[in-house]
Amino acid sequence: MNIKVSAIFVCALCAFVASVTPASGQLTKENVQSEFKKYNSMQSKQILENIFSRKSVRHFTGKVVSKDDLTMVVKAGMAAPTGKNMQPWEFLAVNDPERIFAIAESMGKTNPMSARTGAMIKEAGAVIVVCGRPDVSHNWMLDCAAATENILLAIESMGMGAVWTAAWPYEDRLAATTEAFGLPEDVVPLCVIPVGYPKYEKAPMDKWKPEKLHFDKW
Numbered sequence: 348m349n350i351k352v353s354a355i356f357v358c359a360l361c362a363f364v365a366s367v368t369p370a371s372g373q374l375t376k377e378n379v380q381s382e383f384k385k386y387n388s389m390q391s392k393q394i395l396e397n398i399f400s401r402k403s404v405r406h407f408t409g410k411v412v413s414k415d416d417l418t419m420v421v422k423a424g425m426a427a428p429t430g431k432n433m434q435p436w437e438f439l440a441v442n443d444p445e446r447i448f449a450i451a452e453s454m455g456k457t458n459p460m461s462a463r464t465g466a467m468i469k470e471a472g473a474v475i476v477v478c479g480r481p482d483v484s485h486n487w488m489l490d491c492a493a494a495t496e497n498i499l500l501a502i503e504s505m506g507m508g509a510v511w512t513a514a515w516p517y518e519d520r521l522a523a524t525t526e527a528f529g530l531p532e533d534v535v536p537l538c539v540i541p542v543g544y545p546k547y548e549k550a551p552m553d554k555w556k557p558e559k560l561h562f563d564k565w
């Protein structure tokens with residue numbers, strides 16, 4: 348009897364979940380979970396869920412991100428693949444509130460896009476600059492982009508948020524970033540990543556366009 352009642356309850360629950368799942372392929376935690384049910388390893392489900400949950404976060408509570416968390420995040424960045432394994436990168440992570448404020452102020456006095464990044468930095472709990480070493484590899488921007496994506500995914504998985512804001516290839520933003528963070532001359536900042544605890548809930552975008560995937564033949 349109890350088994351029967353439980354079975355009815357489970358069926359009703361499944362029907363309810365199916366009825367509230369958006370039909371359009373819109374991403375929600377529930378339909379990401381169900382979409383990847385077929386990958387029966389728990390680990391791959393969680394990794395795919397994390398990839399599909401990532402979104403750019405531009406508003407933060409101001410709570411400081413710890414040095415331990417920043418170290419783990421940058422470690423994830425350094426796990427990225429690089430051409431010929433050259434690892435042509437350096438990372439600057441700042442979590443001192445006074446320093447964050449000063450950097451944000453400095454960015455705010457430059458060009459409009461850097462000022463926009465400066466406003467995000469002011470609310471953030473930390474900021475990471477991903478820098479390339481052109482003297483080590485001409486692929487630096489590709490390798491640093493791979494590291495940046497790893498960083499963004501690690502941040503998402505740790506319950507925080509972040510956004511990739513471009514420095515490279517814009518002359519004005521490169522200059523503003525180099526000045527604000529006091530970067531040495533032999534590195535080029537690819538991007539500035541404000542990191543923190545999201546102020547608002549935000550859903551990830553659904554970018555899946557089946558027509559852009561060409562199977563077997565274009």
Ligand SMILES: Cc1cc2nc3c(=O)[nH]c(=O)nc-3n(C[C@H](O)[C@H](O)[C@H](O)COP(=O)(O)O)c2cc1C
Nearest residue numbers: 401402403404405460464510511512513514551552
């Ligand atoms: C190369 C690159 C440069 C970007 N530059 C900026 C930027 O300067 N400012 C900003 O607010 N977002 C920037 N973004 C974030 C994009 O606007 C964002 O990824 C895109 O709108 C998709 O949204 P999502 O990250 O939430 O999926 C950049 C992203 C990339 C990959």
